[in-house]
Amino acid sequence: MFPAILGIGQICSWGTLFYSFPLIVIEMEKSLGWSKADLYAGATLGLIATAFMSYPVGVGIDRGFGKWIMSAASFLAALLLAWWSVTQSMPSYYIICTLLGALQACVFYEAAFAVLARRVGAANARPGLTQITLWAGFASTVFVPVTGTLIALFEWRTTLLILGLFNLVYGMIYLKVLDPAKDHDHAQDVCAKAEQIKRNKEIVRNNLRSAPFWFLLVSLTAFAGAFSGFTYHLYPILQGKGLSDGDVIFAISLLGPAQVAGRFVISLFARDMPLRLLGSVMVGMLPITFALLYPLQLGIGYVVAVICLYGLVNGIFTIVRSFAVPDMLSPHAYGALNGLITLTANLARAITPLAAAWIWQINDSYQPVILAIISLSLASMLTFWAAAWTSRPSARSISR
Secondary structure (H helix, E strand, C coil): CHHHHHHHHHHHHHHHHHHCHHHHHHHHHHHHCCCHHHHHHHHHHHHHHHHHHHHHHHHHHHCCCHHHHHHHHHHHHHHHHHHHCCCCCHHHHHHHHHHHHHHHHHHCHHHHHHHHHHHHCHHHCHHHHHHHHHHHCCHHHHHHHHHHHHHHHHHHHHHHHHHHHHHHHHHHHHHHHCCHHHCCCCCCCHHHHHHHHHHHHHHHHHHHCCHHHHHHHHHHHHHHHHHHHHHHHHHHHHHCCCCCHHHHHHHHHCHHHHHHHHHHHHHHHCCCCCHHHHHHHHHHHHHHHHHCCCCCCCCHHHHHHHHHHHHHHHHHHHHHHHHHHHHHHCCCCHHHHHHHHHHHHHHHHHHHHHHHHHHHHHHCCCHHHHHHHHHHHHHHHHHHHHHHHHCCCCCCCCCC
16 A cells, blocks of 8 residues: 555656646747747756755655655645746746756655655565556656646646645645654664664765666666656657647657556566566667657657557666665665665756757757667666676675
8 A cells, every 4th residue: 555655646746747847838938938948948957956856865765754855845846836837937937947856856756765665675665666666657648638638728827736736635645644653664762773874874885886886877877868858858759750749649648558567567477587687678678769769750650659668668667777776786775875876867867858959959850869869778778787797696796
């Protein structure tokens, strides 16, 4: 039940704070006359804020503050979406995007994974992490069409108010359900807490001197850049391939079911498959998937097949990413180690949407953008393979 609650929370958080963004900014571009680059600069500011909040949020959850971090962030997200709904100026928009980005670090995957790892212990977290990702896979399926429908019915400002209500409700749920006293890693006294903090700091220091940590950091950072650049620009990329708006929304809405299907297959048939092998196969398919979208004109059937393949690969790799730290690095200090990796990954997520917009502006074409995304996915593939090799049990490893 606990992983399901966190998973449904991911649907609400990702759906309202991430997948709704491209649809909202298209309407803002029409009604306010702001340029694509100006609007995506807001996403960049938000993702930079997410990056720098990742490590302190991870440390805070390691120390038992997950309940207050996730609930307070949900309440504040509702308020910021309400502010966004009435904004008329670009400076206000940038402030809102920056603050929402900071809150994303408190409610997105990494925070939920860290909360679960603390509740059941990182060594026992894989089934729960898989369940969270199964639920979260429905975020785009639910909120892309919901956001599009709300915009058609009420316009974008009212849509933001409605999206804020989802965060308000889930903030109340987090207050009710998250209880640090039930955590597996809950320390009962001051001395035990001090020992736990000391142990986690030593684990972090040891990992900063290890090759697997840096290979994994580079791989997940490159993956995040490719994912962010692709996701934020997927709508106009597909429009540029000759698809209608309806066909684009239909294709994007299939991402969720494809991600869930991949995770479901893994949970049934490859539950005990070594994470290094599973991750190596999935990350190797990413460059191929992006390359399939390079042709200038594409039919809806072809696009649906490629989007489903991408969703399947991304869905499975999310499981790999969620368990990479305890499997490759250490079963302890999950929040801190994952926070460090997430910091650089989110910086990549911040830079690539704006960089893609700049690349697009060179000749009003998404072809060079797709090539850049393919290059990032190749870098992710090679460094993940290196991390998997250097962190294997027979290799020299750091103290855990």
